[in-house]
Amino acid sequence: MSRIILKRVLQAPVAIFAVLTIVFFVLNASGDPTMVLVSPDATPDLIEAMRTKMGFDRPLYEQFFLFMKSALQGDFGISFREKQPAFQVVLGYFPATLQLAACAALLSTVISVPLGVFSAWYRGSWIDRFSTAYSVLGQSMPSFWIGIIFILIFSVKLGLTPVGGRGGFSHLILPSLVLAWHFSAVLVRLVRSSLLEVLNENYIRTARAKGAPEWKVVWKHAFRNIEAPTLTVWSLQLGALLTGAVVTEIIFSWPGIGRAMIAAVLDRDYPVVLAAIFIFTIIYLVINLVTDILNRLLDPRIKDE
Amino acid sequence: MTHHFSKRLPGVVGLVLVVVIVLCAIFADVLVPRNPTAQSLRDRMKPPAVELSNGSTAWLGTDHLGRDILSRIIKGAQVSVSVAASAVLISGMVGTLLGLISGYYGGWFNTIVMRVIDIQLGIPIILFGIAWITLFGAGLFSVILVIGVWGWVKYARLVHVMVLSLKERQFIQASRALGATDLRILFRHIAPNLLGPVIVLATLQIGEAVLLESTLSFLGVGIRPPTPTWGSMVADGRGYVDTAWWIAVLPGAAIGLFVLGSNLFGELLRDYLDPKTE
Numbered sequence: 001m002s003r004i005i006l007k008r009v010l011q012a013p014v015a016i017f018a019v020l021t022i023v024f025f026v027l028n029a030s031g032d033p034t035m036v037l038v039s040p041d042a043t044p045d046l047i048e049a050m051r052t053k054m055g056f057d058r059p060l061y062e063q064f065f066l067f068m069k070s071a072l073q074g075d076f077g078i079s080f081r082e083k084q085p086a087f088q089v090v091l092g093y094f095p096a097t098l099q100l101a102a103c104a105a106l107l108s109t110v111i112s113v114p115l116g117v118f119s120a121w122y123r124g125s126w127i128d129r130f131s132t133a134y135s136v137l138g139q140s141m142p143s144f145w146i147g148i149i150f151i152l153i154f155s156v157k158l159g160l161t162p163v164g165g166r167g168g169f170s171h172l173i174l175p176s177l178v179l180a181w182h183f184s185a186v187l188v189r190l191v192r193s194s195l196l197e198v199l200n201e202n203y204i205r206t207a208r209a210k211g212a213p214e215w216k217v218v219w220k221h222a223f224r225n226i227e228a229p230t231l232t233v234w235s236l237q238l239g240a241l242l243t244g245a246v247v248t249e250i251i252f253s254w255p256g257i258g259r260a261m262i263a264a265v266l267d268r269d270y271p272v273v274l275a276a277i278f279i280f281t282i283i284y285l286v287i288n289l290v291t292d293i294l295n296r297l298l299d300p301r302i303k304d305e
Numbered sequence: 306m307t308h309h310f311s312k313r314l315p316g317v318v319g320l321v322l323v324v325v326i327v328l329c330a331i332f333a334d335v336l337v338p339r340n341p342t343a344q345s346l347r348d349r350m351k352p353p354a355v356e357l358s359n360g361s362t363a364w365l366g367t368d369h370l371g372r373d374i375l376s377r378i379i380k381g382a383q384v385s386v387s388v389a390a391s392a393v394l395i396s397g398m399v400g401t402l403l404g405l406i407s408g409y410y411g412g413w414f415n416t417i418v419m420r421v422i423d424i425q426l427g428i429p430i431i432l433f434g435i436a437w438i439t440l441f442g443a444g445l446f447s448v449i450l451v452i453g454v455w456g457w458v459k460y461a462r463l464v465h466v467m468v469l470s471l472k473e474r475q476f477i478q479a480s481r482a483l484g485a486t487d488l489r490i491l492f493r494h495i496a497p498n499l500l501g502p503v504i505v506l507a508t509l510q511i512g513e514a515v516l517l518e519s520t521l522s523f524l525g526v527g528i529r530p531p532t533p534t535w536g537s538m539v540a541d542g543r544g545y546v547d548t549a550w551w552i553a554v555l556p557g558a559a560i561g562l563f564v565l566g567s568n569l570f571g572e573l574l575r576d577y578l579d580p581k582t583e
Contacts, residue, residue: 136565148543246524
């Protein structure tokens with residue numbers, strides 16, 4: 001247990017370093033950041049002065065070492081567009097993303113666990129067919145399209161929810177529904193198929209034979225055994241949810257990191273992009289670590305290699 | 306028998322959907338009722354099945370520039386089909402090869418492959434796509450490459466795990482004992498056993514590739530206009546949802562049907578080629 005945690009913690013800096021390195025070079029190779037900082041009609045002298053001031057005229061490896069040195073101190077430079085420290089800019093968008101992701105994760109758990117369990121329990125029934133349709137559609141329909149359909153139905157036709165933006169509870173409903181559908185589609189299938197597998201085990205037959213009521217067999221004997229695999233997929237999806245909510249954030253004009261990051265990439269606002277990726281990588285590593293630990297607590301059969 | 310057929314029905318429907326869309330892509334230039342890029346300002350935002358100023362009928366309506374949506378959807382199938390097919394081919398070949406080698410030999414190569422997989426899983430695909438497009442430029446070839454390069458991870462993991470167990474099996478031990486070279490064992494004995502699961506995965510990855518391409522096009526970093534793509538058509542129509550819903554909704558439905566079709570067909574294939582897993 002402590003070995004695997006130690007291993008993960010030691011691996012983390014390597015992963016962060018690798019991700020930052022790749023992104024730094026890819027972004028630098030994609031264009032000259034000086035042009036973003038000066039007005040379109042700037043004279044060549046002015047452009048050159050700005051380049052020297054920002055250090056863009058130095059060799060790339062030198063810029064890279066300077067960048068790494070300050071990045072390790074949490075300094076990713078000043079956002080070209082917002083003229084504020086990039087790390088703070090990204091952190092400013094973080095609460096909105098976190099709120100949406102937490103809402104969607106909660107919603108999809110509340111949907112997928114009962115739906116998956118009941119469709120395995122009553123295999124072949126209408127609820128099983130409904131859950132199949134739910135997850136097949138959730139995996140097939142592009143989320144930007146589902147978002148537009150939801151806006152069309154609930155905001156335009158019925159006037160029930162706002163079209164976009166962040167505000168009260170009503171603003172959260174549609175974006176979290178769209179995200180949650182996508183997120184839970186995989187989860188429902190997983191819960192269903194792993195539960196079906198477990199229900200064939202000998203210990204389930206034993207539980208039934210000794211006369212345990214069926215709900216107890218399903219929830220206490222069977223469900224306990226699918227907690228670990230469900231949690232693994234759940235947390236993998238959670239990482240994807242936090243980082244991949246870009247499209248949903250754009251459709252609903254949600255002021256989160258994803259939307260800000262797309263804008264930053266298109267504007268070549270490198271410091272913001274790098275700070276965002278840094279934060280995303282940390283989140284991902286933490287999620288993986290917590291998953292590993294929880295998995296071992298939930299399923300003692302998992303052994304360290 | 307009827308029970309069996311009803312179980313296969315979704316897969317057959319999926320196959321039909323995929324075939325229809327592929328045929329649309331191949332014969333797009335013959336099938337389109339009107340020029341998909343021709344604008345007509347007198348016929349802007351006409352709803353489906355309404356007669357246009359020149360007497361013809363736009364069965365799926367027209368967009369904000371008066372372009373025929375049915376023609377654009379048919380033409381747009383070309384992009385989706387060619388991107389999906391080529392990207393799946395690239396990632397399938399790269400992933401299978403790397404998974405084979407890393408699973409069979411292990412060692413430092415395996416370590417590198419596994420680390421690269423870990424790192425790649427830490428980068429959001431949309432960001433990777435956009436960084437790639439800013440670096441190499443937008444366009445069909447660039448989009449194919451970004452999706453192809455991205456997709457190899459799943460094949461590599463699948464093949465890696467399968468090779469790990471296959472190489473301990475007796476028929477492999479036997480051929481090694483008979484003096485077969487590594488190359489022969491890999492490609493004559495191990496690779497044929499991987500074919501079924503890899504084909505199933507590839508079929509299921511078609512949908513993923515279509516979704517990615519349309520998402521990139523929707524975000525405006527995919528294939529450039531005026532080439533019609535389903536994703537950019539949805540983006541075009543996004544601003545007119547309240548007045549002309551069909552502009553965004555119909556191309557989005559085309560994306561959904563293609564992905565749905567290939568997923569359903571993939572599930573059917575899995576029953577035949579890879580019966581052990583569900």
